[in-house]
Amino acid sequence: MVVAVILGIALRGRSEEDGVDSFRRQIDALSSEARKPTVERVKSAERNADDADSSTS
Amino acid sequence: MARDLAIDLGTANTLVYMKGRGIVLNEPSVIALNRQTGEVLATGREAWQMIGRTPGYIVAVRPLRGGAITDFEITERMIRLLLQRVGVSRFTRPKVVICVPSAITEVERRAVTDAARRAGAADANLIEQPMAAAIGADLPIDEPVGNMVIDIGGGTSETAVISLGGIVALEAVRVGSFDIDAAIQNYVRREHGIAIGERTAEEIKVAIGSADPTHGENQAEVRGRDLMTGLPKTVLLTPEEVRFAIEDVISSIVASVIRCLSKAPPELSQDFLVRGMYLVGGGGLLRGLAERIERETQVPVRMSNVPLEAVVLGAGHVIEHYEALKGMFMGARR
Numbered sequence: 001m002v003v004a005v006i007l008g009i010a011l012r013g014r015s016e017e018d019g020v021d022s023f024r025r026q027i028d029a030l031s032s033e034a035r036k037p038t039v040e041r042v043k044s045a046e047r048n049a050d051d052a053d054s055s056t057s
Numbered sequence: 058m059a060r061d062l063a064i065d066l067g068t069a070n071t072l073v074y075m076k077g078r079g080i081v082l083n084e085p086s087v088i089a090l091n092r093q094t095g096e097v098l099a100t101g102r103e104a105w106q107m108i109g110r111t112p113g114y115i116v117a118v119r120p121l122r123g124g125a126i127t128d129f130e131i132t133e134r135m136i137r138l139l140l141q142r143v144g145v146s147r148f149t150r151p152k153v154v155i156c157v158p159s160a161i162t163e164v165e166r167r168a169v170t171d172a173a174r175r176a177g178a179a180d181a182n183l184i185e186q187p188m189a190a191a192i193g194a195d196l197p198i199d200e201p202v203g204n205m206v207i208d209i210g211g212g213t214s215e216t217a218v219i220s221l222g223g224i225v226a227l228e229a230v231r232v233g234s235f236d237i238d239a240a241i242q243n244y245v246r247r248e249h250g251i252a253i254g255e256r257t258a259e260e261i262k263v264a265i266g267s268a269d270p271t272h273g274e275n276q277a278e279v280r281g282r283d284l285m286t287g288l289p290k291t292v293l294l295t296p297e298e299v300r301f302a303i304e305d306v307i308s309s310i311v312a313s314v315i316r317c318l319s320k321a322p323p324e325l326s327q328d329f330l331v332r333g334m335y336l337v338g339g340g341g342l343l344r345g346l347a348e349r350i351e352r353e354t355q356v357p358v359r360m361s362n363v364p365l366e367a368v369v370l371g372a373g374h375v376i377e378h379y380e381a382l383k384g385m386f387m388g389a390r391r
Contacts, residue, residue: 023384025380026222027221028381030192031199032199035195037377038373038374041078042079042363042366042373044079045078045080
């Protein structure tokens with residue numbers, strides 16, 4: 001019984017910390033800084049495609 | 058090992074983003090089938106070129122209409138072919154994130170995820186188009202400020218207020234740029250007595266269509282079939298006529314933006330006056346639309362730098378940060 005209560009309290013504390021951590025991770029991943037590589041990847045692919053087009057024409 | 062994928066399954070176009078690579082496919086959401094055997098004859102651009110120009114035994118269709126799946130089986134086949142084209146097979150099972158309209162029904166959601174899994178995805182999750190668009194348009198949605206995005210697609214127009222990585226207010230109407238094309242088709246038929254196809258209507262929209270008067274407007278020559286004689290005929294169409302023809306569709310889009318603004322909490326509303334609203338999606342490219350929304354709402358409207366790719370870029374970012382952002386999937390927040 002005592003073990004179950006201690007385990008319950010420990011798990012509850014942990015799940016609350018998990019919530020804070022995962023929200024923090026989500027917000028960090030949505031920052032403009034984090035998004036830059038994705039946008040850059042697409043832009044560089046577009047540049048490469050444009051270069052390929054101009055070299056074939 | 059396959060690279061994970063993000064798919065913008067739009068009514069008009071389908072775009073695929075591959076993790077670590079960028080956008081690897083951008084094609085019209087069209088599939089051409091043999092009416093008798095059910096065999097797929099073409100997809101994407103090739104199938105789009107067939108619309109309205111096929112012999113009786115071929116049918117070129119868009120399996121998505123008004124943001125809804127009109128034919129589950131054909132949609133599944135199209136998704137399977139798209140995944141095959143970007144290298145997915147039964148041996149390479151990527152995780153897939155698919156962007157869908159926020160107004161999609163539970164049945165449609167299951168149909169899309171089931172189709173992706175049957176097509177070879179190890180796991181398939183959905184994300185709302187306006188959320189993906191806001192991420193792709195690089196709005197500061199990680200901050201506690203009001204970000205407003207208006208996504209005008211082929212079959213739906215969605216307006217969302219986003220703050221701290223979540224949707225605060227949302228308004229969606231099943232009206233989009235295909236409805237503008239249909240309104241032009243109907244007007245030309247009714248007022249000029251000629252029948253034109255949907256591709257011609259789209260060309261008219263691109264050439265002289267506008268939601269508000271603009272500088273340097275020109276007339277357009279429209280060729281179609283005279284409904285009385287059955288013979289080919291040319292008529293002249295003015296930009297004023299096109300504006301009149303599409304007014305109901307434009308009004309409906311503007312009204313949905315106003316409804317979304319009225320749903321936003323006052324703390325966020327004041328942010329819009331400074332930061333403005335962001336327009337994304339192919340429908341947002343209609344001349345004068347940003348000015349029209351701005352005039353009717355008194356809120357500045359800005360065009361995204363990547364109006365056509367914003368949604369898939371946003372979903373692509375989610376696939377790049379899958380573990381951190383999996384809480385944003387539809388159903389995960391409940």
